[in-house]
Amino acid sequence: MLSRWAHRHASWLFPAPAVVLVVTIIVYPIAYTGWMSLHEWFASSLTGPRFIGLANYGKIVLGDARFREAVVRTLYFTTLAVAAETLLGVAMALLFNREFWGRGLLRTLAILPMVATPTAIALVFVMMYHPTLGVANYLVSLVGLSPFRWTYSSQTALYALALVDVWQWTPLIMLIALAGLASLPREPYEAAHLDGATPLQALWHITLPLLRPALVVAILFRAIDALKTFDIIFVMTQGGPANSSETINILLFNQAFSYFNMGYSASMAVALFALVMGASLILIKVRRSTTW
């Protein structure tokens, strides 16, 4: 009896534990943040939060140029980093998807960048990027170029940071792409081979389209994380020089833990959430069009 009931209701029994877990953990933070965003409070134990309605949101949309600039910068950084990571990640996955000597070791080494503690990596890069003491400029000088300013100039800071992000997170895309390649069915390739297709044609017409769903998920998660990038920017430039690398999350953190502007930072968190949600929904739609 129980098994028949379970069989009929499998479609919600299967996801139930995950959904219950997630909802339990996130419902209070969502409620708290939403509530706080409608108030003004400076973390005082003496005066409680003061209700101000949608004033915080009004300020974000109309009054805060710094926030708007941060939005543009965040989108730009994300697009740059994720595009580079996708190209490199897929290329590396295609390259490593074969039997070769040292395969296991190489593929494990390849994921090293995302395994290391982000803060430690950021600090190591800080010194590597040092204009006169750093090894980055040393290598640059070896190939005959003039030294770069990396994170030490408002012109180049964002790009230097994107480089660190690409270095660190390309393995994520590579890992998922590799797993995807490993599960590709054999039949289409056999058919293509019989039809006389070249490896390049097989790649373009069979591999990449079949890989797309998993790939879009990888891009989705990278985009979500990149839009919220915090560690490397915080450690390496703190949003500088002169706010040239300030993204929404950095601004948010500042508002909460430096300016103690709890209500305002909560509304920024909501705005960031909306932005990332929007981007995610677009990517989800892209993915949907490839499967159903």
Add this chain to the structure above:
Amino acid sequence: MADRRLTRRTFLKSVAAGVAAGPFVATPARAQGFTWKRFQGKELFLLLTKHPFIDVLEKNIPEFESLSGMKVKWETLPEIQARQKLTVEMTANSGGIDAFFTSLHVEKKRFWKAGWYHPLNKFLDDKSLTSPDFDWNDFTPGARAGVTQPDGSISALAAFIDANVVFYRKDLFGSKGVTPPKTLADLEPLVQKLHAPPATYGIVLRGLKNANATQYPSILFPMGGTYLKDGKAALDTKEQVAALELYTRLLRQYGPPGVVNFNWYECSASFMQGQVAMYMDGVNFASQFEDAAKSKVVGKVGYAVLPSGPGGHFSPIYITGMAVSSQSRSKEAAYLFTQWATNKANMVRELMAGVGVGRTSTWDNPDVKAKPKMPADWYQAYQASLKIGRQGLPEIVGVTEYRDIIGVAIQKGIEGAPAAQVLAQAQKEFQDLLNRTES
């Protein structure tokens, strides 16, 4: 009105204070002598910042535990993470932190307004709670003022005072036949003479926004500028423009490449690797400069007081201290710890390890004088700077935001924007900040 001088010795007063101190006083009716073991068996939790003062203190905490019979647990984190954790716990009203290390130049008014500091006046007056040799008046006037709020309440016990000094390469100065700058007018020609890229850059100062705001007053104050005048923003005065122009010009023309985003670690790395002739920053970086395992310029570093200027002779100072959390459930016990951490014995230990302190007597202590860890001119420069010490940052609630405002202005200046223009913008933002938060 709380009178914090310990010369008050009225029996009734101490009893009243004892009663007011709460349920931890065992026998309120009888006057108690001071004893460390008063709260024997209690457990304290401290939130400490990774800081040279704390490095020395941590090693001695077991001494406090045996002295007081209390159990002490603590967590040490870098400043920003420590403040983050404190904020989360205080906003959640957890009561989990009893005492914490506070950076007053960042937190003083903010935490006071939020009601996070427990005022220590009553405790200091209470002879049953304060050891007879604690001597509040031994702290320098600057230190005492630094921990006292406008309403007279004492928020923390001063531990460490950071003063700004000049670090210079004695060898390079000697070979060019120059001496450390006495006035601001000497500064630029001096730096220009020493500037010999790429082997040597004339000067390095912090460029990173927010971080630069603590070194900028080294030029601002002697130039006659300041951040506030009668409670209003004063960022667009003629003196301020001159100060910003000098600071940014020095870095733009004589600083190492990329200095616009240098925090103290890039600056001190450049200096220790011998790439820079002169560096002005907080006095505590010196202990690394004299460590052969870390510095290529050991023995070549000279220490001098900052140059004076038309506005006077000042050294920006920044104070940190030990505070008791207003949410602590064992406030008196926490107070015992804070007073132990800042007592004469511990301060001597700190200074012997090369960490500057806020007590006057420590500097004359015979042990300190007998075994100096640092060169003589470091002590001289430090003490002289304390005498001309002046709070480097405005004591306002939004001080961090002020640091970002002026910090960005400085960065823009270093990258070439005209000083008057960036300061006009900063002035607007600062006044707006004051209107918003200082009411």
Add this chain to the structure above:
Amino acid sequence: MRGGARRRWLSTAGFYALAGLFMLPTVFVFYWMITLSLKPQIEATAYPPSFVRFSVTLAGYREVFTKYPFFLYTWNSLVVATGCTLLGLAVGLPAAYSIAHWRQQRLAVMILVARIIPGIAYLIPWYIFFRSLRMVDTYGALILTHLIVGLPIIIWVMISFFEDVPPDLEDAGLIDGCSHLGVFWRIALPLVKPGVVATAILSFVFSWNNFLFSVILAGRTTRTLPIAVYTMISYEEINWGTLAAAATLITLPVLLVALLAQRHIVTGLTFGAVKQ
């Protein structure tokens, strides 16, 4: 024949050259980090940088082990990361299967929301929440909160893999009298093993490196490894040697886990191929 053999040799050499090129940035930065962990402070920032010839010191590693209960931290990180990953797989795999099978798009988006919420927004409410349950400084709190980062990625990546399972196989199973659970366990799951391994690694790594939640919710008994790295940053000094040593040591366990797990990601040759 000679032409064919030479062509094969060239393509193999070309392959290794290309692989080397891609791996160069990774190898270099890690090599640099390791040398930093072995150099005395004065050489850490020296210029020109020394790549091979430098004085080796183990002071960094020694300091890491003596200053911190490193083994305790490692154990804590291990417990939390493993717990989080196992729990994530246990609830995530069925959920992913269900979403793929019954096209429950909305559930998927709901779970994604957890990952989208900025981490900072979680801090204060979670602290209040767990404190009221007296769960601060427990493994439970850390595992649950780290799950927020790992579970969405497990579910979403696995959705793609479950979608690739041929429906005829599933239908055949059902017709044969298998329950949904049986189809899931015996038919679908073995086919998506590469995905399971990949997401398990990712979930483990994300939990291992998580600093923000740990610093707020962990206490003395449950403190995790990333905090050890942070405490190298002091008021007036960054201890490069110890920092790099700590960072290096922290990556080792995860590398081991990844190496062991990667054996299960079979290449396309057995299941589908991009032939040479």
